[in-house]
Amino acid sequence: MLKYIIKRLLLSALILIGVSFLVYVLIRCMPTDYAEQKIASMNQNQAVSEEMKEQIYESYGLNDGIIDGYMNWLGKLCKFDLGNRFSNNRPVVSEIKDHMGISFIIAFIATVFEFMIAIPLGITAATHQYSIRDYVVTVFVMIGISLPSFFFGQVLQSIAPALGLPTAGFGNASTSNTGFAKLIEYVPYLLLPIFLVVVLSIGGRMRMTRTNMLEVMNSDYIRTARAKGLSERKVIYKHAFRNTLIPLVTSLAGLLPTLFSGAIITEQIFGLPGIGNIALAATLSGDIPFIMGYNMFLALLSILGVLFSDIMYAIVDPRVKLS
Amino acid sequence: MENTDNKDLSSEAMEEALDKNVRLMSPGRMVMRRFFRSKLSIVGLVMIVALFVFCWIGPLIYTQWEAGEMDTTTDRMVYKTYEQTYTDGDETHTFYTVTERPVMLNNLAPPDSNHPLGTDNNGYDNLARLMQGGKISLVISFLSVFMITIFGVVFGGLAGYFGGIVDNVIMRVCDILTCLPGFPILLIVGTALMAWEEKGYLSGQYRIYFLMGFLTLISWAGTARLVRGQILTLREQEYMVAAEAMGYSTGRKIFKHLVPNVMPQLIVSMTLSLGSMILYEASLSFLGLGAPEKYAAWGTMINSGAKPELFLDYMNIWVPPGLCIITAVLGFNFIGDGLRDALDPKARR
Numbered sequence: 001m002l003k004y005i006i007k008r009l010l011l012s013a014l015i016l017i018g019v020s021f022l023v024y025v026l027i028r029c030m031p032t033d034y035a036e037q038k039i040a041s042m043n044q045n046q047a048v049s050e051e052m053k054e055q056i057y058e059s060y061g062l063n064d065g066i067i068d069g070y071m072n073w074l075g076k077l078c079k080f081d082l083g084n085r086f087s088n089n090r091p092v093v094s095e096i097k098d099h100m101g102i103s104f105i106i107a108f109i110a111t112v113f114e115f116m117i118a119i120p121l122g123i124t125a126a127t128h129q130y131s132i133r134d135y136v137v138t139v140f141v142m143i144g145i146s147l148p149s150f151f152f153g154q155v156l157q158s159i160a161p162a163l164g165l166p167t168a169g170f171g172n173a174s175t176s177n178t179g180f181a182k183l184i185e186y187v188p189y190l191l192l193p194i195f196l197v198v199v200l201s202i203g204g205r206m207r208m209t210r211t212n213m214l215e216v217m218n219s220d221y222i223r224t225a226r227a228k229g230l231s232e233r234k235v236i237y238k239h240a241f242r243n244t245l246i247p248l249v250t251s252l253a254g255l256l257p258t259l260f261s262g263a264i265i266t267e268q269i270f271g272l273p274g275i276g277n278i279a280l281a282a283t284l285s286g287d288i289p290f291i292m293g294y295n296m297f298l299a300l301l302s303i304l305g306v307l308f309s310d311i312m313y314a315i316v317d318p319r320v321k322l323s
Numbered sequence: 324m325e326n327t328d329n330k331d332l333s334s335e336a337m338e339e340a341l342d343k344n345v346r347l348m349s350p351g352r353m354v355m356r357r358f359f360r361s362k363l364s365i366v367g368l369v370m371i372v373a374l375f376v377f378c379w380i381g382p383l384i385y386t387q388w389e390a391g392e393m394d395t396t397t398d399r400m401v402y403k404t405y406e407q408t409y410t411d412g413d414e415t416h417t418f419y420t421v422t423e424r425p426v427m428l429n430n431l432a433p434p435d436s437n438h439p440l441g442t443d444n445n446g447y448d449n450l451a452r453l454m455q456g457g458k459i460s461l462v463i464s465f466l467s468v469f470m471i472t473i474f475g476v477v478f479g480g481l482a483g484y485f486g487g488i489v490d491n492v493i494m495r496v497c498d499i500l501t502c503l504p505g506f507p508i509l510l511i512v513g514t515a516l517m518a519w520e521e522k523g524y525l526s527g528q529y530r531i532y533f534l535m536g537f538l539t540l541i542s543w544a545g546t547a548r549l550v551r552g553q554i555l556t557l558r559e560q561e562y563m564v565a566a567e568a569m570g571y572s573t574g575r576k577i578f579k580h581l582v583p584n585v586m587p588q589l590i591v592s593m594t595l596s597l598g599s600m601i602l603y604e605a606s607l608s609f610l611g612l613g614a615p616e617k618y619a620a621w622g623t624m625i626n627s628g629a630k631p632e633l634f635l636d637y638m639n640i641w642v643p644p645g646l647c648i649i650t651a652v653l654g655f656n657f658i659g660d661g662l663r664d665a666l667d668p669k670a671r672r
Contacts, residue, residue: 011498018499026508030515138363142660146652148602150609151625151645158635168631264506265606280610283510291511298504 005311012303017074019299020292024070027288073292082296083289085282092293096275102170103262103274106190110197111255118202119248122209126217127236137206145203149196153269156192165191168271193270197263208251212244249316253308257301357665364661370654374647378457387437388448390455391617394438395446399426434639441639443627445616452619453643459620460651463535464600468593470539475546476589480577482547483554490551497544505541506606512537513612527615534607535600549592553585587666594659598652605648621648 076083082092121141125134157167170189216222217240225239226232262276271277275294282290314320348356358364388394405420430446432438440449482493513534519525525533557563558581566576607613608622609629616623621644628634628641 015495015498015502018495019502022499022503023508023511026511026515030511030518135363142653142656143649146598146602146649146656148605148609148622148625148645148648148652150606150622150629151641151648154625154629154634154641155645158638261504264510265609268610279507280510283507284514286514291507295504295507298507299502302502302504 001311001314005307008307008310012307015303016296016299020074020077020296021070023295024073024292025066027286027291028066028069030286082293085290086287087282087285087290092289095278095290096293096297099273099275099278100260100262102190102272103267103276104260106193106197106263106266106272106274107259109190110194110201111259113194113198114201114205115248117198118205119209121202122206123213123236123241123244125206126210126213129214138210141203141206144199147200149200149263149265150269152199153192153196153266156196157269160192168269170272189270189272193263193266193272196266208247209244212247213240216240216243246313246317250309250313253312254305256305256308257298260301261298354665358661361661361664363657364665367654367657367661370650371658374457374461374651374654378454378461381454382451385450385454388451390447390451390619392448392451393428393446394430394432394442394448395428400424401426440643441637443624443637443640444630444633445627447619449624449640449643452624453621453647456614456619456621456624456644457647457651459531459614459618460601460604460648463531463604464597464651466532467535467539467600468597470536471543471546471596472589472593474539474543476550476582476585478543479547479550480554480582483551484558484573484577484581493547494551497547500541500544503541505538506603508541509534509538509603509607510610510612513607513610517612528618530615531604531608531613531620534612535604538600538603546589546592549588550582550585553588554581557581557584591659591663591666594655594662598655598659601648601651601655621645 073083084091085095118141121137125137128134160167165188170186222235222240225235230239260275262274262279264276264280266272267274267277268280279290279294282294401424403422403424405422407418407420409416428446430442430444432442434441438448438450440453442448443452478493478497482490513530516525516530516533520527520530563576563580566580571580604613604620605622605625608620609626611623611626614620614623616627624644625641628637634641
């Protein structure tokens with residue numbers, strides 16, 4: 001097991017290098033980089049000499065070739081330095097750390113609700129397969145899957161005033177509450193985004209529970225359990241549901257990226273200062289260190305997510321052997 | 324098989340009776356029958372057909388306005404008031420001047436008989452744009468799913484069939500591609516394309532096609548994995564040994580014997596990804612990276628109605644395209660679900 005994990009981790013490092021190179025090349029292919037935009041904005045006030053241009057490029061490390069620039073970035077990474085953001089000159093790591101909190105809170109609460117709602121729905125749909133109940137649940141969650149987040153976000157925003165909730169933004173700077181009262185103040189700003197995320201994600205989880213539950217309900221040991229006269233309740237919750245837990249628990253580990261990566265569009269619509277919204281702004285302005293840092297962070301999360309769910313699978317299901 | 328109650332017949336007679344009563348069905352027909360038995364798949368099919376009719380036949384009937392045509396005919400007037408105050412000794416006089424000027428652009432018109440869905444901020448007719456946008460979205464989603472499938476089948480097929488070093492290389496590339504964060508990468512490429520347009524290398528009309536082309540380049544890994552996995556199990560089957568013994572060429576073995584057997588799973592995943600492609604395209608357009616405003620796409624239309632000062636009062640701009648997106652994605656998801664059940668060899672219904 002330990003040998004397997006080490007092997008996987010080494011392979012992951014190689015994959016991450018591949019990903020970082022691809023992302024870096026793509027970013028540098030953007031014809032307007034941050035320095036060029038800066039020069040353009042300076043040009044409005046005064047003429048910029050060639051030397052100054054040169055200097056600006058130098059200060060952002062953009063006058064090297066793509067390969068040199070990449071090697072430079074990689075070398076810094078080995079010292080755990082992701083560089084500073086162009087726009088406000090703060091270290092990328094602390095920028096990511098500062099804005100991750102709000103994205104994590106939204107994703108975490110949404111995930112808890114998602115599991116609490118989707119699993120019972122999946123079980124009823126499976127135990128009443130092809131009944132009215134199954135169809136109604138299926139249609140509703142399918143509509144949830146099909147909703148474009150930006151459209152549904154806008155619908156929520158247009159009913160927000162009627163519910164007495166703020167349409168966008170985060171926190172009210174004019175109040176002077178501190179501590180717990182300050183936290184309470186943030187709650188109304190988070191309700192709609194969390195609701196949006198829950199509605200969009202219930203579908204997948206419910207379908208997964210339903211499929212697994214159906215598979216288990218058709219197996220021989222369930223027939224045996226029924227044949228020896230157990231109550232239907234016991235058959236479903238004690239015998240069938242426990243085995244559907246295997247894929248559910250495994251997918252819990254795969255949730256790692258969704259918890260931390262932030263939802264770009266949701267945060268953009270509701271004007272939340274989460275990591276997704278910051279990443280969108282950074283991408284549009286060509287802020288290379290932050291884009292690199294954010295994308296590598298996402299790639300690392302998704303690699304770890306896959307690795308954890310494989311390990312989890314071996315832990316939960318004793319029949320599975322890692323090799 | 325309705326003769327279950329004829330238990331006392333001799334086996335010969337029973338065979339004869341069975342022969343008369345059993346209708347032979349090809350696998351294709353069985354799949355069709357199972358597919359159409361599910362109400363949801365029929366609903367999905369109807370939704371998609373309706374959208375196609377709306378987008379392609381619609382413009383032939385609704386010819387009053389074209390998607391890129393601004394409505395400049397209006398008798399609305401703009402009134403502007405100017406206020407002027409001056410003091411004469413201890414008396415203050417205020418003069419009001421009111422000017423009347425015709426509006427040059429019939430924008431933000433409410434729905435009426437001329438514009439069934441009103442016009443948007445630029446004076447474009449919403450209904451005509453809705454049809455035009457649907458064409459773009461549907462064509463793009465079909466094209467990109469088609470491309471992803473081709474890449475996936477070719478690379479997955481090669482990896483699964485040859486194994487060894489070919490398999491290793493292709494699978495490592497797949498690993499890298501699955502770890503690429505898709506949406507942020509598309510944002511980067513989208514901004515790059517926009518900057519290229521400013522320099523005049525590209526026309527904005529085709530930006531979304533380039534973007535989705537790039538998306539296909541980075542998202543074939545899932546399909547390739549699926550095809551490879553199938554081929555690895557199929558390779559060991561007896562009929563493949565037979566094909567080997569017959570001395571068929573490699574191409575024939577892969578594309579004539581292996582790929583058709585992967586098709587069922589492939590069709591299901593293709594249908595389901597049609598919906599997600601529409602969502603991708605719409606999200607990109609919503610962020611302003613997709614089709615520019617003149618060439619409407621559904622996402623662009625929602626974006627143009629999303630301005631904070633507009634979206635509460637002018638729901639006729641952004642609600643219809645949103646409903647269209649939901650219809651399309653839901654339709655594809657229903658069909659995909661129905662196909663999955665119909666193509667499942669273990670299914671009993």
